[in-house]
Amino acid sequence: MLTIRRKARPTTTPANTSPLDKFDAFLQKAHLSSPVHQREGLVWCAEKEQANKSGGIIADEMGMGKTILMLGLMVSNFKRHTLIVVPKSLLVQWTREIQDKLHHTPYVLYGSGKTKSLTAEVLASKPIVLTTFGTCNTIGMRSESVLHKFKFDRVIVDEAHHLRNDKTKSHIAVDTLQKDVLWLLTGTPVQNKLQDLFSLLKLLKIPCDSYKKMDDLARIIKTNMLMRKKAASSIVLPTLNKHVCGIKWKSHEEQDCSKVFHQGYGTTSSGRNIQDAYNGITKHRLVAILHAQMLCIGPQLLKRKMDKYCDENECDYSEGNDEFFSSTTKLDAVCDKIVSNHVVNCMNKKLVFCHFRKEMEIIQENIETKGTMSVAQYHGGLSSKQRGMMIESSPDVLILQIKSGCEGLNLQQYNEVYFVSPTWNPSLESQALARCYRMGQQKETHVYRFYMEDFEEEEQEEASEESNHVASMDSRIEMRQQEKIEMANQIDAMCVV
Template structure:
């Protein structure tokens, strides 16, 4: 039995995992480009499907033995696939206005990882009653498009006229619009997608389309068969199963994803057999919060984007520890 995209079997509580484990087969192959997604238990779940005893795979000293006897890892280069390299650009975006920065810092001040403290004159109680998941969502949105957060408030504390990251993404794409490279933009929210489409068209890019949960299956197929200057995808619906190497060779991540493997899968939509151009990947990350003047005292702190990038690096280190030979 061959299980393709085997990382989808990493949750041992799902019917998918339980069904796979019940299949009777003398030989099992688990195929995945991203077998470890978030934690060691992802790897342990796959070991369980290979009928390796838990008493063995859970011992750290046995990991090298498992790698030697059960893991066959091959890169594109190792199997002779000739594809131009990937070039990565990490874009750290400064806050365009103090008002936008303070508004986002207000949200972040309620999240322990940020280390951001508000001055006495700031309305820090604005988000006091939010749960952690709500705060994480609002912190993320405030780094992308502050208006998404303001619409959720009963009263707008301030008028924010800047959207630093959105400006940077749009400007980067428009600056590169005539280089002949189709562009994939991976986003998270519908309002974010709609804003990108509107602003890119205002910037002279007419052939723009999007794929998200609002598309029917018929329209989705039509869009994928067309060639656009820019195709915007909701990352959870467009990071796997698509072959887009013929039309696109630039990738933009508006916001870092908690799971770096999701980004790796998204890059794989372009960087695969058949790609003839060098693939460029742009990752956008809002800068942290800087101290303000005496009237708006703000302790230095890290943004949601900074923290997610830190988490990504930790997860990539885990993948190296377990998988790389």
Template sequence: MSLEDDDQSQSQSSQDSETYMVGFIIANIVGLQYYSGRISGREMVGLVREPLNQYDPNAIKVVNTRTHQVGHIEKKVASVLAPLIDSNFIHVEGIVPKQPNKGVRYKIPCHVHVFAKIDNFEVVKFAFLDNGLCLFVENSVMFSGSEANVVKERKKTDLDEVFKLVDQNLSQSVVGEIEPPKDLILADLFTHQKQGLYWLYRRENSDELPPFWVENDNGFVNVLTRYESDKRPDPLRGGIFADDMGLGKTLTLLSLIALDKCKVSDDGKCEVMEAENEESVMKSRKRSRKGSKKEKTEECTGRVGSKMTLVVCPPSVFSTWITQLTEHTKRGKLKAYMYYGDRTQDVFELQKYDIVLTTYSTLGSGLGSSTDPIKKIDWWRVILDEAHIIKNHRAKQSNAVNKLNARNRWVVTGTPIQNGSMDLFSLMAFLRFDPFSTKSYWDSLVQRPIAQGNANGLSRLQTLMATLSLRRTKEKAEIGLPPKTIHTCHVELSVDERKLYDEMETEAKNFVAKYIAKGSVTNNYSTVLSIILRLRQICTHTELVPSDVRSSLLSYNFEDASNKPELLKKLVLLLQDSEDIDCPICLSPPSKIIITSCAHIFCESCIIRAIKSSISACPLCRRGLTESDLYSPPPEYAPEVDKSGCKPSSKASALLKLIEASRTENPSVKSVVFSQFRKLLLLLEQPLKEAGFKTLRLDGAMNAKKRADVIKEFGESGAEGPTVLLASLKASGTGINLTTASTVYLMEPWWNPAVEEQAMDRVHRIGQNKAVKVVKMIAKDSIDERVLLLQEKKQKLAKEAFHNKGKDEKREIDLADLRTLMSL
């Protein structure tokens, strides 16, 4: 969660919708003689930062529509642009205004359009002025006659129709079915899965021109960038498989992998290859290994014929793939290897397997390694499961998956948009759909026009998603899934809870009102964050609130915490209390948490990159920072819980009554209780045990094997088996199957309704044969009810983006939302 416009401008996901053109500069593209990329006419070009360039850390390379490098922006200009780009103060787009002269060999003039948040206009202008660069702004003579007029701001437009063509295209793109080979796949697929398999297979074997390319008398031309080529552009093999959560995407993908061993006829029938055909494939694999002695031991390239599939997923999803393989495929027909933990470094060992499973973090950790065998294989297919994890295109794991070599590339996620349409750029980068895989092209062709209401941007995004994605919801799939009903249980707080809540809310209102009046909400970001969190905790269980902060909110003033290590430590404990805090720069859960002296929370890599720019300031409050102002948190905090003398909270008591009533109605019913607070799960264990329930716990402190064991044990039937699973969102929000349960309890509301949907869909998915009941536990007359109002607002804005996100939706909470939360 982040607050106010200043911090929103620093988040990569929201930056583009809030920036405007400052002006443009004229810079030369140099070094043309060293690169093969060419510009054929008046053409848009991609500007890509190269911070690791060995000759110039400020390097900005220039690429054409096919992502072939043309040259670099001249050094003088790059030295000014690069620090501003790296600190997220600006982003840039380029266009070559006219066709280069035939005799040009060394340089081409380029218009570089500069965009920034309005508040940063003056800083940006001074940066150019101080470095002797001429910035042409809108009121200058040069501006009106330049390409800048094409991209200046336009009126706003609603985005409710962004993904309209996806549904319209569904009937056209899915016109057949494929039955998976019975010799390999044991399960009977639903109709929607067989249709999905047809679509996946067709995408991998398509020879169609990519969107926005047309053939003419001179060859081929991209109608968006005006790039011309006499060579036919490669077809897009792969796409976005975005079926709703719980519709059996994993089994459909396993069926696709099984087709690698088959011949598929035009009418959709598949025949498993005979032994001699398989033998020929093995011979092909051996041929691919031929070469020098060094190549045999160190390299394995040109292996497209081997049809190996790499699956990248979170550790929690391993169990899903292994279970599906075990239960739905013929033993020994599809061989899988887990490239995780203690793993082989032998390329030829991996070649023995049809499927290699690995994690995003494993790939990210090996990003700089040249010996990683994963990189030495030309995969037939790479599947990114739960692919929304790479929404931050700057993260290590995003860079790692983008570098993988593959013929077919698949993005698989039920929530392809988490924060807004900018999330789709990281998916395009992985899919290598040129030119949209280059950020400056994405900004100029899609993101900026959408943000400014240009119908062309909307139309382009619609065309992209209609061509590249398949999305079916549970309602439209007609799979006979039992109904899901959602109920709200309003809980009256006890006298003591109400007294504590009212006292803290009164003080909280005073604090927040003061910050709003002074315009200093961002400067006091951590204080506001802690206030809201503590109010939410009281609604759930007063034991979640540390005893030394109950009496007053004064200790929450984290401002100027440089010389107050006890306050920094308290902030760390606050972080560890909650699961829904994100780094304001990358909008992802912080990795290697860093706390600044101004008491703001970031990923280590994000904040170090920010302060190493020429403008060394906190991205939230603009306070000057150096590396000495950054603090690492103490070791992982594990809450000590005295379960014996702890009185159940009002919510816990209400939960107990509901679960007991459910048991009376059906003794075999199983329930899942979700909470973002691990300490609450510990507090609930004792009263449930005393009431005669056998419970299991699934939380973020467990490794992947322990989580899999818990899920397996919970799935066991019998009178003596566990009936209640206490689950944290962090450990069980995605990728696991809990269909043995039929009742879900949400102990507190989450900001993002899509997160709640993910939790519910662990239970309401294919394999569920009972009606599912979801109960939201909401404290009356409290911040809980106001969070529900925010959820409704988000859901109304969410219709256009696969029914998950809205036109300008971000994960952050703005000032209007803050007033709603605090009832101001």
């Protein structure tokens, strides 16, 4: 079998062996299954490379084995020089996958020592170079960039949605690499708007005026993007159960304060001091939106900011508001559900996705107080070594900061997922769920999504009065999510395979 190790090719492999035969042999040697969708994907990719096409977008749903597909392509259609660009968090994982599946150690281009001493001779001697978006950006800013002057036969970009803005350094750095073929891997080619996809097509050198009409765009997508769903493929996964958990505001004071803060005006029954302090830390619309989101999680998340403001402005908001700032209505509901589910089945491991570090701390403390489960936090403040050790320890409950833990991790040993709050970008939740609900998952999986319900309306004195309904920030985010999901579904419909 042809491998990319720099050794003589085994004489047992016929010279006319097809890429698909080589792919099957690769899967067998790596002790991997051979699902139909991956074999079809390999044929699609190999035909493009052999026809000297510029590559394409691999947009299969998360958890369908895009990494294995690319490693198989490297074996099945050998090219002398391949560059792989990944987020920093996936550097170790890709290195291990290449070592385990290809029995080859890639040249990891990361760190100032290697980037400063990089030469064309070094690149020419390495069949596989693995680097990060950040390294690619840094080197690309130099006028004499060896990395960008070297001609690669193939470039693979994982989590390519990081390039959805064509004005960013990452997009420009990848675009200016010298390459014959470019493969962009992402389970979410559209994150916020259709322009996200256009930025990826731009990297493939497809002129934007070629898809101004939707019919033209559909044709371009079918030609240049491979996008399959688990449900429509040969992959058989256990049942996925979705649970939506609406939570009512616990006390009148909590609802009263939170409602006024959501509206951004008026006074609360707790007095002016707390309103003044809140207004003092909320001077811009985007900040107000963020603070309303934090209030839905728990007022404690804002307490430090308000304390600092009052210290600097000699005011005191705490009198009579202790109950409000100690309330953890949503987090109590999340922890109660985790603990009660553990009592029912203690073998199910749990992933809890959060937004804020303080939120993670409160949840961990709450669970450890109520139960006997092992709990750990996975967030952006950990080193790569610490993250690796935490994943290997496999605690009963793993609390993850969603922007740090939604990509690249393989956590099939977990089969309960808790989203404490909705996200503006539904793709983040899809990516997070795919950490465990992917090929290799053996158990029935449960997903719990929590949101604070809208504020109760006050009785109106006259029927002609305008409604005083106020939606919680969670509800507003949910509505925005649906708009983005509908747009993504339109793209899905264009590339049904």
